[in-house]
Amino acid sequence: MLDALPEGVHQVERTLTCQYVLGHAGQHVALAQSQDHTIDTSTAWWVTWPRPGAGHRIEVIDECPAASQEGLCKHPVGHQGDHWL
Template sequence: MSLPKEPEQDDDYSYLFWGGEGSTVRVLARCSTCQLPAGHEEAPKCTHWAARCPAEATLSVADVRRLEDLPEAAHAVTNPFACELETGHAGRHFTLGQSQDFDGGERVTLWWIAWDATGYEITEGAACDVVADPADEDFAVCHAIAGHPGAHFWI
């Protein structure tokens, strides 16, 4: 799978869209108050990223290349990475570094970046499996690593 060009501006972001014919990655401008594409429909949870931890991790060029070159890589890799946990969380910082979508998304491997003051590591792990409202067709899923501390962050 070829990845899209690197985002051109700080507010550009790579989005993965799923459909009946597989997945597509597109680079779009990001909403100024949330992680959704700019111009998205009104979303009650739009301001939730305001409570996101401000910590960032910058990966080495070799590690960025390693994430970009994974077979079936689903995202363009942008550096630095921002923590996806809530402000004031305990322990290490976490963010999704890359996902590999095999068999049209039927089998997914998630690669997380974990860091603290001593450095970072890239590790495979599961995503949080909490959903906001499974009865709603457009339910949101938590975008953090499984077992994360603090509040859920919905997408």
């Protein structure tokens, strides 16, 4: 499904690992696909799961708006912990 999305930006990986720091609390998360629609608009598709082997969800979550000179944060909006810039 993610491979077939129009305007997809990434090559979809078959195996994902959590983007958060080791030992974090809460859900695990990995960006699976982004769609660039028009100037300054996009849709971010994330895979989330509670713990290894417990199943996963594919869902649209806004991207964190934090930014630095290096670029935008690579976590979903509302994430725990530090920004990944």
